[in-house]
Amino acid sequence: MFLIVKIGVSAILIAIITEIARKSPEMGGMIAALPLVSLLSLFWLSVQGESLQHLSQFAKGVLLGFPATAVLLLIVVLSLKASFPVIISVVFGICGWGGCLMLQKLSSVRYSGERRNILSNGIRSCLCCRTSSLRRLDGGMA
Known part of the structure; x- marks a missing residue:
């Protein structure tokens, strides 16, 4: 139910949004x-008892999907302006989105791997600097 x-x-x-867009395409687009x-999805998930952690992860996913959605819409707009049929424009947009x-x-995978390497190299560098500094302080004994 x-x-x-x-x-x-x-x-x-x-x-409702479609009817508004029929009368005013720009207003319908903005809405x-x-x-x-x-x-709505966030609301329904909340009503269904999902945890705040789950809702937060969902919202983060929406935020991460925003750039791809912007690319999709940009491709669709440009394709329609270039007189491609709607279905072709949407297919191009979906391909750009994907x-x-x-x-x-x-x-993100490459960055997270580089971040780990940078972090571990930075720690090694600090340890090397610290060791060489200690050697200098101890007169080369450390």
């Missing part, structure tokens, strides 16, 4: 750009 309520509320919101889906997410994932 709860699933039907969620679907109904979500469908009503989408219908559609609001994080309604994210906020590519952006893959780049984000690769860069």
Whole structure:
């Protein structure tokens, strides 16, 4: 029953936004750009009893997905301006979205590995500096 309520509320919101967009495309676009889906999802997860940690991870995921969504929308806008059909524009956008997410994932994996290397090299450097400093203080005995 709860699933039907969620679907109904979500469908009503989408219908309202679509009607606004028919009368004013810019206004409809601005309303559609609001994080309604994210906020609704956050609300429904909260109502269903998910932990604050879970909600925080969800919100972080939404935030991490924002750059890829911006790329998708930019590609769709440019494709439509170049007179590509809607379906082709959306497919191009989805491909750009997926590519952006893959780049984000690769860069985060690469960055986290580099961060560990930098951190461990930094610690080794500090230990080496400390050891050489101690040698100088002790007259080379350390």
